Amino acid sequence: MPTLLLRNIHTLATMDGQRREIRNAGIFIRDGWIQQVAETEQLPQTADEIVDLRGHMVLPGLINAHHHLFQTLDRACQCNAGFVDWLRKLYPRWRLLRPPIVQMAVEVGLTEMALSGCTTVADHNYLWPNGLTAKHLVDTARSVGLRFHLGHGFQNISNKDGGFAPDELAESSEVALSRCAQSIEEFHDPSRGSHLQVFVAPSSIRSVTPDLLRRSADLARSMDVGFHMHLAETAGETVFTREKFGLSPVEAAHSFGCLEGKSWIAHGVHLSDSDQRLLVQTGCGVCHCPSSNMRVGAGHAPIRTYRKAGVKVGLGVDGAASNDGANLLTEARLAMLLARIAPGEVPPLFSPRNALEVATLGSAALLRRDDIGAIEVGRAADLFSINLSRPELLGANDAIAAALLCAVNHVDNSWVHGRQIVKDRALVNGNSQNLVERVQDWKTEVDAALLLREV
Numbered sequence: 001m002p003t004l005l006l007r008n009i010h011t012l013a014t015m016d017g018q019r020r021e022i023r024n025a026g027i028f029i030r031d032g033w034i035q036q037v038a039e040t041e042q043l044p045q046t047a048d049e050i051v052d053l054r055g056h057m058v059l060p061g062l063i064n065a066h067h068h069l070f071q072t073l074d075r076a077c078q079c080n081a082g083f084v085d086w087l088r089k090l091y092p093r094w095r096l097l098r099p100p101i102v103q104m105a106v107e108v109g110l111t112e113m114a115l116s117g118c119t120t121v122a123d124h125n126y127l128w129p130n131g132l133t134a135k136h137l138v139d140t141a142r143s144v145g146l147r148f149h150l151g152h153g154f155q156n157i158s159n160k161d162g163g164f165a166p167d168e169l170a171e172s173s174e175v176a177l178s179r180c181a182q183s184i185e186e187f188h189d190p191s192r193g194s195h196l197q198v199f200v201a202p203s204s205i206r207s208v209t210p211d212l213l214r215r216s217a218d219l220a221r222s223m224d225v226g227f228h229m230h231l232a233e234t235a236g237e238t239v240f241t242r243e244k245f246g247l248s249p250v251e252a253a254h255s256f257g258c259l260e261g262k263s264w265i266a267h268g269v270h271l272s273d274s275d276q277r278l279l280v281q282t283g284c285g286v287c288h289c290p291s292s293n294m295r296v297g298a299g300h301a302p303i304r305t306y307r308k309a310g311v312k313v314g315l316g317v318d319g320a321a322s323n324d325g326a327n328l329l330t331e332a333r334l335a336m337l338l339a340r341i342a343p344g345e346v347p348p349l350f351s352p353r354n355a356l357e358v359a360t361l362g363s364a365a366l367l368r369r370d371d372i373g374a375i376e377v378g379r380a381a382d383l384f385s386i387n388l389s390r391p392e393l394l395g396a397n398d399a400i401a402a403a404l405l406c407a408v409n410h411v412d413n414s415w416v417h418g419r420q421i422v423k424d425r426a427l428v429n430g431n432s433q434n435l436v437e438r439v440q441d442w443k444t445e446v447d448a449a450l451l452l453r454e455v
């Protein structure tokens with residue numbers, strides 16, 4: 001079994017049970033698993049591969065608990081629209097997507113995630129246009145090398161029923177459930193150190209009927225996989241569920257059986273005290289997506305309050321249509337800053353280390369994984385390094401705090417299960433051939449098609 005020794009690390013943030021931070025640290029890894037974490041001189045001096053990280057800080061790999069990779073090529077689109085208008089205007093673009101285009105979007109999105117220190121991505125894919133299958137997404141994710149949690153999504157309410165999506169992008173309940181079950185059977189690997197998992201992911205309470213929400217939550221529990229949906233994202237959603245069900249979004253989802261089991265929701269911006277209690281009672285966590293919430297004017301999730309109430313909170317970037325940058329490190333920075341301006345906040349303020357915890361252990365808890373999220377013996381070696389001598393970090397007094405407080409756009413190196421995926425700020429596998437040209441060709445094609453439709 002191959003061994004890897006990372007040594008002479010300037011500062012290591014382990015995020016272990018004691019939240020140890022070690023100077024001149026080293027990590028000894030065997031077959032992708034962390035065997036020892038200590039000062040460099042206390043570790044073995046030989047290994048199959050030795051990497052000297054003098055002048056670098058090392059942190060646990062960040063975990064993105066909510067994304068829509070198919071949206072990656074829709075950045076800076078509908079820039080000033082509010083939530084409903086934004087969604088309605090994006091669907092005409094998404095109905096044009098084809099499998100090779102989505103694969104291109106996934107490749108670009110995962111590359112961006114890897115370069116920002118992310119080592120695990122949960123992708124909520126709720127559209128399957130023009131023959132797209134789970135295999136298309138899985139194949140591309142494997143080629144980039146991050147751990148991949150595929151949310152097999154669906155919706156069964158479309159324009160004809162008052163929903164947001166074109167009719168051809170909605171599925172019948174039977175088709176949605178059987179395709180989702182098929183993805184789980186084919187791809188879900190529940191083992192420790194798994195690189196590929198599948199979870200059940202209805203789009204939202206406004207685009208999926210209560211019956212399908214109930215049945216899909218049952219499916220997730222019966223197959224012992226995660227369950228995930230957008231919930232309590234906008235004030236309009238609360239108006240909708242109050243009018244239709246006489247309940248808040250969280251209460252309604254609870255009444256459909258969506259919170260029990262391995263469930264977590266995206267956003268949770270609008271949660272009452274009793275909603276928070278329901279989430280605590282059921283163990284359902286919240287994936288915080290601050291950029292997206294601000295981008296579409298959805299509001300501000302007070303995550304410090306949630307955490308104090310006992311709600312599990314993780315972090316996600318959301319899709320590129322509502323967060324034009326898929327950078328999990330800067331997203332953690334934003335989460336930290338935003339938590340500081342929540343109403344009633346007083347010092348000591350939400351700290352950089354709190355934000356790091358949300359982006360690592362917090363997200364790992366949402367994905368029900370105890371094998372990633374920290375650098376400690378027995379966990380997988382998912383981690384990244386940042387060189388402290390770069391201009392944006394010069395003068396920093398606290399290396400770990402600086403990773404979150406300073407605007408660090410790229411990591412220098414990153415490993416997933418002990419395998420290096422980012423080296424010297426570039427993806428080891430590199431981008432597939434002509435990626436930039438292919439993206440530009442697609443943008444030209446989609447612009448022309450939309451122009452034709454408008455005419």
Ligand SMILES: [Zn+2]
Pocket residue numbers: 066067068124230266318319
């Ligand atoms: Zn989303």
